[in-house]
Amino acid sequence: MKGPKPTMNSYISLLTATDARSHVHLIVGTNPLAAARCGQSLSAGASPILIAPETAELYYALQKRVDDGEVKWVKSKFQDEHLFTLGREEIDRVVDAVFVTSGARDPLSAHISSLCKRNRIPVNVVDAPQLCSFSLLSTHVDGPLQIGITTNGRGCKLASRIRREVAASLPPNLGSACSRLGDVRRKIQEEDHLLHMALADGDDVDDSIDQSASFNKLVTEADLDAVKNRRMRWLSQICEYWPLKRLAAITDEDVANILKSYDDLGSSNPIGKSSPANNASNRGRIILAGSGPGHPDLLTRATYKAIQSADLVLVDKLVPAGVLDLIPRRTPVHIARKFPGNADAAQAELEEMAMAGAREGKTVLRLKQGDPYIYGRGGEEVEHFRSQGLGDKVVVLPGVTSALSAPLFAGIPPTQRDVADQVLVCTGTGKKGKAPAPPEYVPSRTVVFLMALHRIAGLVEELTGHLETEKNTTADEAPRRALWPRNTPCAVVERASCPDQRVIRTTLDRVVEAVEQEGSRPPGLLVVGRACELLNKLEKGRAWSVEEGFRGLDFGLEGLDLGA
Template sequence: MAQKYPTPHPGASLILSFKPVSRTIFIIGSNALAASRAFYALEAEAKVVISAPGGLSAACDEIQWRVEKKEIDWIDTPSGLWESLEKSGKDDKILAERAFGHFLDSLSDVMLTCITDTLIDASITRHTTTYRRSFESASLIAAACRLRHIPLNVSDTPSLCDYTFPAVHRFPSAQAGAQSRPTSLQFAITANGKGCRLATRIRRDIISTLPKGAGDAVENVGRLRSLAKLHTAEKVILDPREAGVGLEEEDAGGAGPPLNEPVSQRSSVQSESLEEATKRRMAWVAQISEYWPIERLAALGEAEMLDMLADSRAQHAVQENEPLVSDASRSIPSQHSLTSPGNPPPTPAQGQILLVGSGPGHPSLLTRAAHTALTSLATLVLSDKLVPAEVLALIPPHVPLHIAKKFPGNADGAQNELMDMALEGLKKGEVVVRLKQGDPFLYGRGGEEVLFFRSHGYEAVTIPGISSALAGPLFGCIPVTQRGVAESLTICTGVGRAGRAVQLPGYERSRTLVILMGVARLGELVSVLVGQNDGDGGEGGRRRAGVAYPPYTPIAVIERASCPDQRVVLSTLDDIVGTMARCGEQRPPGMILVGWAALALESEGDLTVLDGGGHENVEALDRHRVQKWLQGRGHITKEGLADMWSFF
C-alpha cells in the first residue's frame, strides 16, 4: 500500500513561539548566561524572577544592574535551601525536594524555569570559589518542577531539559534614525544538541543573506494587516476585537485558504459587508507579502498603505467603462531610493513602450534584450506582481518602479490603472517597460496592451520571454514532449476572463497538458478532468472536451520554477489534492502538468508509455508503472534548484 502520509522521524524539537506576557519566568543562577536568559525574557514581556547561591552580591554585573533598575526581581531563598539540595542521603533528598517545592509554590504563576549555574562561568568573579550546581541538585529541582507541570531547562544537561533555547536573532530596523530599534522579526535555529556552535554559525550565514530591511518589512505588513481589518469604505472600526485583530498563526500547515483563492470581480455598484471587505483586504495583504520584494515592503509608508486599501474609483472604473485619471500621489515609488546618485539615461522626444517578458524567474534566464531594456533603456517600469525580487533588483535605483496592485477581485481595475500610468509616462517621453512574468503573450494580456497603446498612437515593441509553460517543467526534469511518451502539448489556463470557468481538453495518452494559473483551483480542475462527462454539465460535463482522465494519471505541480525556493510535487490525479494540502502553504506562482511526461525521466526513466497503448491490460500495466515511479509512496517532493544554478 502506498505511503499516503509522511512518516515522522524522531529527533526533532517541537518549536514554539511563547508569549509569556506578565507571566513569571524563574531563573536559577546569576552568571552571564542567566543575564542573557533574563534579557530575552524581558523582551517577551515576561516577569523575571532570579535566585542563586551566594545572593545578589555574587551575581554578575548585568543582573545586579537590572535588579537595581527594577527590571527583574531577586528573591533570596530560605536559609540552607541551596545547600540541602547538594546533600546525598536519600532522606535528605526527599526533604530537599519538598523544601524547594514549597519555595516554588511561593512564586506566582511560574510559566518556565531554567537553571544556568550548571555551567562554569568565568564572569562570576565575586566567588572565592567557582560554584557549579551538581547533577543531583539539578535533578531534585527538575522533579519539583515536573510535579507542578513547569517546563525546565538545565544548561549543559540535556537529559533534564523539557525545552532548549535556540540560537536567536531579532532584526533591528534599517530605517534612518531608528537607532537599531528592534523589530518584531525574530529568527531561531536549533541543532537539537548536535552542534550548538555550528547552529550559531548557520544562523549568521542565513541572516547575512536576508535584506537589511526584513524587520521593517514585517513591521509594515503588520501595520497593513491592522489597517486592512480596521478600515472599510463605510467606517473605521474603533474596537479591534470587532475586526478580529490579533496574533497571526504563522504556520497553519496549509490549512488556510489558498493564497490565490478565486475571487469574483466586483463592480462599482456592488456593496460589500464588513466581513467581505475585511476578507478582501486581508487577501491583498497576503498576496503582497508573498509577491512584493522585501525592500519594497520595508519602504511602505502609512499613507501609501491607506491608499492601497481604499475602495478607490480607479479600482472599479474598468467595470463601468469610466475613464481613469492619473494621480501622482497614487504612484508606487521605486523599491530603491529616488535620491540615489546617478542620472537616468537620455529619453527620446517621443515616448516608447516595451512589452518585456521576464522569463520564469531566474535573472539569468532574461534575454539579452530584456536585460538591456531593464538596465539601460527604461525610465519607468510597470511590473506585474509575479515578477521575482531578483529580477526587479536589476532595475537601476533612479528608475521608478510600480508593481501592479492586483487586489483580489480587481485584476481588471489594477490593469487599467497600469495602462493609465503607462500612457501618462509615454506622453512625457518616457521609455516605459511593461514587465511581465514569463512571456508577455502567453496569458499575459499582451494583445490587449498592444491594441490599447496603438489606439493612443504608440506602437509597442515586444521582447519575448522564456515561458514558464516550457521552462518550468524542465526545472523539475520533466520534458513536455518526449519520444515514446508525449507527442503533443496543450497549454491552457485554469481560469477564464473575469474569473469564468474554462473548458479543459479530454484525455489523450500521448498528450501533455499544462495548466497555468490553476493551482489555487486544483481541486476543481481535478474534478473536471476525472469526472464523468455526461454532457449535462455535471462532474466534468461540458467543462471538459473529451473523455475523462484515468485517476492514476501522473501530475506535477511546479511552484516558483527556477527560483531558489522552487518546489516540484509529483503524484496522481487521485492523490494530488490531499498531497498539496499536506505539503503546507502554497508557493506562487505555480503551474500544473498532467500526463505521462511527468514520470518519463524520473529515476531510471520510462520511455515506453506509448508502446503498450493498445494492450488489453493497459490499466493494470499503467498502475504498475505509476507504483514503480512513486516507489510505493503517495507522492514525490523535490525542493530547490541544482547547485550549479548558483553559478549563473
C-alpha cells in the first residue's frame, strides 16, 4: 500500500476509453439530454435505441434523428426484457449500455439502475452518481485526440470549465499531429517487422501510465534487436521530449526525416553538408549555456539573452518546453537525436552543426539542461571545439543544476546541521553504460545520483551489497566499503520545477518496486540519505508516497521580463 484506501467521499474513478463501434445503447427518455446521448452514441460508432411510449412527445432534435433513421425508436414504456432482447446477436442480445435521462426522482431510474447492476450492464443515470456504474466525461475532441475531464459527480459545469481551459492551452492542430505520428508509427512497424519488440521496449501502448522504468535503458552494441528497433525508440523519444507546439506543427518533411533517421550516422559529416573552409575572418561563436532544471524563470539573464540573440539553437532533448518557448520563431532549432545507445552519434551531429554555423559567421547556442559542466558533456565539447581551432570563439554560461535544485524543490535540504554535513553528486551510469564505482556509506552524507533511474535496480544492489571484486578482496589488501543500509531514506525527483514534477519518497529497499510500479517521467534523479526524511516523513505503514505538481514559484516570478 502506498496510500490510504479511498473512502466513499473521496473515491476516484477508473477512467477508460471504450471502443463502442457496433455496440447497442439504450436511451431512456425524450428530453434534450436524450437527444444529446443519442448524438454521443452515434459519434462513437454505436447504435442508439430510444425507449419511449408511442404517445410521448420527443424533443425536436431527437425526433429528427428518428425521422432520419439514425435512431431506432421502440415505442413502448421501458420493460425489463428490453435489456436482454435488443442487443447484439453475438452477445446473446444483451445491450452494451443504458442511459437514463429522467433523473433520480423518477422511480423507474432506480429500478433500471438496480437491474443493470445485477446483470453487469453499464448504466448511467443523469444527476444521480449513486445510481451510475459509469459516467460520461466532459470531452474535448480533436481528431483521434480526446481529453476527458470528470469531477466525479462534484459539478458537471466545473468539469466543462476545466475542459475548456485545458483545450484552450493546447496548440492548434495537435489532433492532426497525433494522426500523422500514428501513421509514422505504423509505417515503422511495417517496415521493421518489429512490432512485438516495440511493445516490449516500452513503446507507449498504454495511455494510462507514464513511460516504463526502462524507457531510457541503454542500448548496447551487443543488443542487436534493440539496435534494429532504433527508429521506433526515436519516435517514442520525440513524443516524450519534443514541445507540444513543435509536435503540433510537424510536417511531411519532418515525418520523412524520422523515417530515414540514422541512415547517415556512419557518415563523417552527420548533417550531410560539407563544412566551409576555416576562414578566421568569417567565424562566429558558439555559446554553451545551461537552461537550469526546467522552469523558464530559473534561467540566468545571460542565457536568456543568448536565447534571444542566437542565429541557430542546438538543443538537448531534455530541455523542457517552457524554455524552448522563449526561442524566437525566426530562429532555427535542432533538437538532439539522443536516445540511449545513440548518444555519441547525436553528440557528433550537434558538434558538426555548431562548428558549421560558427564558420558561417553565426552565433550558435548549444542549450543544455542544468549546468553544462555537471554531467552535461560541456567540457568535452569545449575540448573538441578547441581541437578544431574554435576555442577562442567558445563561451560557456552556467546554469542551475538539478543536482542541487531538484532536492530543494522536493523539500529536501541536502545539508542540515546534525543530519547531513556533506553532499556528493554522482552519475548512476558511466561511459557506454558501465556502472561507476558506488560511493561508500557515510551517515552524514547526502548523495544525488543523476542518470540512474533507468538502472535503479543495479544501483541499489551496488549500494547495499559488495561487488564481486570487493568480495575477493581481503581486509589486509583494502578495507571493505561501508554499505548503505537498505532502510536508508531516499527520493526520486522527476521533471523538477516543471508543471508535472513528481516526487516519490521511499527507502532503498522499496525504491525499485516504486519506480517499476509508478513508471518513468524523465528526466529524473535519485537522492539518498537521512536528509530525505527530515522535512517529509513517510506515514507509518506506507512503502512510498507520490507527490504531483510544482508550485515553487507561485509568488509572482512567472512572466518576469528577464531581458529588462
